[in-house]
Amino acid sequence: MILSFSKPEFKERILSGTKKHTIRLDATNRWKVGMMIQLWMHSPRNVTKNPHQFETKQCVSIQRIDIVRVDDYLEHTWVFIDGKRLNEDQVQQLAWNDGFNSLIDFWMWFEGGFKGKIIHWTDLKY
Numbered sequence: 061m062i063l064s065f066s067k068p069e070f071k072e073r074i075l076s077g078t079k080k081h082t083i084r085l086d087a088t089n090r091w092k093v094g095m096m097i098q099l100w101m102h103s104p105r106n107v108t109k110n111p112h113q114f115e116t117k118q119c120v121s122i123q124r125i126d127i128v129r130v131d132d133y134l135e136h137t138w139v140f141i142d143g144k145r146l147n148e149d150q151v152q153q154l155a156w157n158d159g160f161n162s163l164i165d166f167w168m169w170f171e172g173g174f175k176g177k178i179i180h181w182t183d184l185k186y
Contacts, residue, residue, distance in 0.1 A: 061091070061119075063179070064100040064111070070159045071101050071114055079159035080184050083125055083170075086177040095119045097181060117181035127174040137167055141178065141186040150186065157184065 063082060065071055073079035084091075097117045102109040123141050130136040139146045139154065146154065148163075155166035158178075178186075 061095050062098045062100055062104065064103045066102060067159075068101070069161075071099075073159040074099060074115060078156070080157045080182045081178050081180045083158055083174070083178050084176050086122075091119060091122050091177055091179055093119055093121060097179070119179060119181065120183060121180040121185055123178040123180070123186060125174070125176055125178050127170045129171070129173045137170075137173075144186075146186065154186065 063084070065074075065082075070079060095118070097119055098113050099115040099117060100111055100113050102111040104111045104113075124143070126140040128138045128140070130138060139151050141154075151166075152163050155163050158166065160166040160169065
């Protein structure tokens with residue numbers, strides 16, 4: 061299964077081991093433990109951006125994630141993994157493990173809320 065990334069820093073952080081997973085939509089439950097993951101810089105369908113595969117990993121585990129905006133204040137955003145609400149320190153760690161520089165960057169990326177999956181290629185779980 062192909063996972064493509066548009067930000068060069070995500071590629072660098074995957075290769076260095078600091079990005080330990082990715083958060084994606086998965087409405088059809090296509091991700092399965094044991095699947096091989098082809099990690100690409102840019103979508104292979106968009107040849108104008110020089111797409112290329114830079115790594116292969118195996119899907120070790122999958123967790124459900126819900127990011128809920130309670131109101132317009134970023135600090136009033138809740139994150140649930142497999143139904144368990146994370147505290148602020150846990151959300152900060154989640155953001156770093158997903159390759160973000162800061163919690164603010166994470167909130168801005170998912171600013172409208174989100175329901176999806178965490179695709180793990182390490183033994184880390186929340």
